[in-house]
Amino acid sequence: MVKVLVAGFKGRMGNTTVQMVLEHEGFDLVGVFDPMASEKNLNENPAYSQTDVPVFTNLANIKTDAEVWIDFTRPTSVFENTKFALEHGISPVIGTTGMTDDQVKELQALAKEKQVGGLIAPNFGISAVLLMQFAKQAAKYLPDVEIIEMHHDNKLDAPSGTALNTAKMIAEVRKEHYQGNPDEKETLPGARGANYEGMRIHAVRLPGYVAHEQVLFGGKGEALTIRQDSFDRISFMSGVAVATEKIRNYSELMVGLENIL
Numbered sequence: 001m002v003k004v005l006v007a008g009f010k011g012r013m014g015n016t017t018v019q020m021v022l023e024h025e026g027f028d029l030v031g032v033f034d035p036m037a038s039e040k041n042l043n044e045n046p047a048y049s050q051t052d053v054p055v056f057t058n059l060a061n062i063k064t065d066a067e068v069w070i071d072f073t074r075p076t077s078v079f080e081n082t083k084f085a086l087e088h089g090i091s092p093v094i095g096t097t098g099m100t101d102d103q104v105k106e107l108q109a110l111a112k113e114k115q116v117g118g119l120i121a122p123n124f125g126i127s128a129v130l131l132m133q134f135a136k137q138a139a140k141y142l143p144d145v146e147i148i149e150m151h152h153d154n155k156l157d158a159p160s161g162t163a164l165n166t167a168k169m170i171a172e173v174r175k176e177h178y179q180g181n182p183d184e185k186e187t188l189p190g191a192r193g194a195n196y197e198g199m200r201i202h203a204v205r206l207p208g209y210v211a212h213e214q215v216l217f218g219g220k221g222e223a224l225t226i227r228q229d230s231f232d233r234i235s236f237m238s239g240v241a242v243a244t245e246k247i248r249n250y251s252e253l254m255v256g257l258e259n260i261l
């Protein structure tokens with residue numbers, strides 16, 4: 001049994017993850033974490049009355065034998081949480097987006113020093129992992145590209161971690177070139193979206209949406225659109241489960257679910 005702690009257990013993703021961990025026969029939920037939680041045990045929530053799982057509310061007071069730390073919290077807390085996990089020999093499986101490149105590098109150095117395996121996955125959904133790989137492949141031949149990501153209107157970070165990672169993967173292969181009209185002017189600031197190495201990223205936030213992305217390529221007289229949709233947060237759970245099962249076999253902190261599939 002893999003002993004698991006879920007950080008952000010009351011959130012949209014954290015709650016879905018708690019259910020997955022409780023239902024998975026190979027996992028044992030040994031703790032949940034949220035600094036704002038008022039309960040002492042998960043069983044105070046009627047939906048989990050049959051469980052016996054301690055609720056932690058302060059990083060400094062966490063005493064746990066957890067082997068894997070699953071994190072779906074906030075862009076402002078994920079760095080400290082991941083650092084705590086690595087420092088305590090707990091393998092982080094991080095879904096929270098919004099860390100800077102410098103923060104990720106610092107955590108990777110710490111994982112190497114501690115020889116602890118971990119994963120940061122901008123997206124645990126297989127459709128998104130495939131979209132990023134297909135987009136990288138297409139960009140070799142169609143270097144003019146724009147990304148549109150669409151999410152629920154409670155999302156904190158923009159652009160999404162998936163969109164940023166898509167742009168980074170494309171940038172690895174895309175021929176450097178100026179895209180669009182060099183004389184273009186935004187008559188309404190922001191109209192052309194964010195700029196990642198010349199690629200435009202547009203973030204849509206609307207009620208009713210969950211998580212969706214389109215990568216649009218344009219060529220002479222032709223276009224290609226690659227799209228993925230997460231209609232339900234269950235779409236992320238098989239990726240989280242695979243990472244939780246496998247991550248202790250590694251001794252570095254990797255970025256991208258594809259590294260362990």
Ligand SMILES: NC(=O)C1=CN([C@@H]2O[C@H](COP(=O)(O)OP(=O)(O)OC[C@H]3O[C@@H](n4cnc5c(N)ncnc54)[C@H](OP(=O)(O)O)[C@@H]3O)[C@@H](O)[C@H]2O)C=CC1
Pocket residue numbers: 007008009010011012013014033034035036071072073074075077081094095096097098121122123124125161236
């Ligand atoms: N990689 C992937 O496949 C996916 C990643 N995500 C990412 O996961 C993150 C969470 O998303 P979502 O569940 O929708 O967000 P929610 O806001 O629903 O959940 C976040 C939860 O974390 C709690 N929290 C805040 N600070 C801390 C902390 N320091 N430690 C522990 N818990 C804390 C929040 O409490 P409070 O509200 O009281 O602050 C809240 O309950 C986002 O960054 C999102 O982009 C989402 C879906 C898939």
Ligand SMILES: O=C(O)C1=N[C@H](C(=O)O)C[C@H](O)C1
Pocket residue numbers: 097122123124151152155156159160161162163210211212
């Ligand atoms: O906040 C979300 O919901 C999601 N966040 C991740 C991201 O920023 O890419 C993954 C997925 O898009 C859902």
